[in-house]
Amino acid sequence: MATSLLVLTDFNPAAHRALAYADSLAGAIDARLVVLHVRRDSVLDPALFTGQLSHRSQQQVDAALTRAVRDLTAPVVTETAHGQVAAAVADALIRHPSALIVLGRPDEESIPDELISTAALDLLRADPHPMLIVPHNAPTTSPPHRVLLAIDAEPFTLTEFNEVVRHFFSALHARLTVVHVSPTADEAAASAAFEAVTQLAFTDDLRQLQTINPINLRAADGILEAAATGKFDLIILIARPRSFLGELFHRSVTAEVLLHSPLPVLVLPAKSS
Numbered sequence: 504m505a506t507s508l509l510v511l512t513d514f515n516p517a518a519h520r521a522l523a524y525a526d527s528l529a530g531a532i533d534a535r536l537v538v539l540h541v542r543r544d545s546v547l548d549p550a551l552f553t554g555q556l557s558h559r560s561q562q563q564v565d566a567a568l569t570r571a572v573r574d575l576t577a578p579v580v581t582e583t584a585h586g587q588v589a590a591a592v593a594d595a596l597i598r599h600p601s602a603l604i605v606l607g608r609p610d611e612e613s614i615p616d617e618l619i620s621t622a623a624l625d626l627l628r629a630d631p632h633p634m635l636i637v638p639h640n641a642p643t644t645s646p647p648h649r650v651l652l653a654i655d656a657e658p659f660t661l662t663e664f665n666e667v668v669r670h671f672f673s674a675l676h677a678r679l680t681v682v683h684v685s686p687t688a689d690e691a692a693a694s695a696a697f698e699a700v701t702q703l704a705f706t707d708d709l710r711q712l713q714t715i716n717p718i719n720l721r722a723a724d725g726i727l728e729a730a731a732t733g734k735f736d737l738i739i740l741i742a743r744p745r746s747f748l749g750e751l752f753h754r755s756v757t758a759e760v761l762l763h764s765p766l767p768v769l770v771l772p773a774k775s776s
Contacts, residue, residue, distance in 0.1 A: 506534045506670070508635075509592070509601040511622065513540065514567045516639060517607030522571060523643035524767065525605040525635075529577035531646035532674035536579040537599045538572055540564055541591040588622055589629035596632065602667045603769070604634045608761070623761055623770070627742065631772030633664050641767050647737035650677045653726045653760070654741055655684055661741075661773050668739075668771060677737075682729045684722040684756075723759035730766050738768045 510525045512518040522538065529536055542564065559567065561583070568581045580599075584591035592604060606622055623636045637643075650672075661668070672679070730738055742757040761768055 506532065506602040506667075507537050507599050508534050509537045509539060509595060509599060509604045511539055511541070511588070511592070511604070511606040512568075512571055514571065515607070515609065517609040517637075519571065519607070520639055520641060520643055521605055521607030521635075521637040522575070524637045524641060526575045526577050527643055528605075528635075528646045532602075532671060534577065534602065536572075536575065536577050537595065537601060538568065538579060538581045539591065539595050540568060540581075540583050541588045542583060542585045589626055592626060593630050602633065602670070604632055606634070606636060608636050608638045610639045627757070627770065627772065631742075633667055633772070634770045635767060636761050636764075636770070637767045638765060641765075642736075646675055647767065648675060648677050649735045650679050650737045650739060651726075651729055651735040651766075652679055652681050652739045652741075653684060653722075653729075654681055655722070661771055664771055664773075671769075680735065682726060684725045722756045723763075726756070726760050727763055730764055736766060738764055738766050740768060740770050741773050742770050743773055 508525050508529055510522050512522060522536075525536055528534070542559075542561075564583055568583070572579050572581060582595060584594065596604075604626065608623070623634060626632070626634060671677075726738065726740075729735070738760065740757055740760060757770060761770070
């Protein structure tokens with residue numbers, strides 16, 4: 504199954520880390536890389552007033568792209584776009600249908616969540632697509648094999664994204680653990696969550712599936728606590744539209760885990776059933 508990983512870069516350290524991680528992942532799942540830099544040089548771009556925009560010339564951008572990809576092992580193409588990131592990504596996905604969008608998460612732990620506006624959250628709001636967010640300090644030398652899937656008891660469907668994840672797991676030979684986030688010890692809900700995952704057929708060997716059920720914790724806290732055990736190297740979140748469209752980031756489990764996870768996070772947008 505030929506596929507691509509669309510990797511966003513602004514040439515900062517977090518972006519370089521995400522690109523290295525994507526290269527490792529591409530080798531494991533037999534994918535190519537599409538490396539995209541968006542020149543946000545519009546006078547109407549809000550980031551112009553925050554100092555977040557670079558002012559590289561096209562020649563400087565081309566040279567930076569060449570340096571960024573010269574040591575990659577996967578097949579790679581590079582592109583430059585102008586304007587808003589969400590629009591540029593949507594356009595790139597038309598030309599390069601991709602299994603995942605990959606981007607880095609800078610070190611922003613000292614900034615309150617309410618003040619952070621990340622490209623990942625902006626993209627999820629604009630056009631939900633499977634997305635892999637790589638923390639600035641995540642290891643990049645090997646692809647993930649111990650995967651933590653966070654789920655609650657509410658029904659959902661992944662529609663066209665289900666096949667993407669099946670290929671992902673098949674190629675990685677990943678071991679899957681399901682964390683059912685619930686404020687109570689609800690065995691029926693945990694059982695329903697487990698059944699929902701088996702129906703998705705992420706893995707053919709259902710004996711590999713395990714469940715853990717953190718008790719009396721907020722959903723995000725339960726996921727982050729499990730991630731901090733050192734037993735996993737990737738988190739998967741099933742994100743419904745309401746979980747990342749809220750006006751305040753701290754009300755969103757998806758946003759909170761994205762901002763604070765020590766592990767890469769794969770976000771799979773879902774439709775509520």
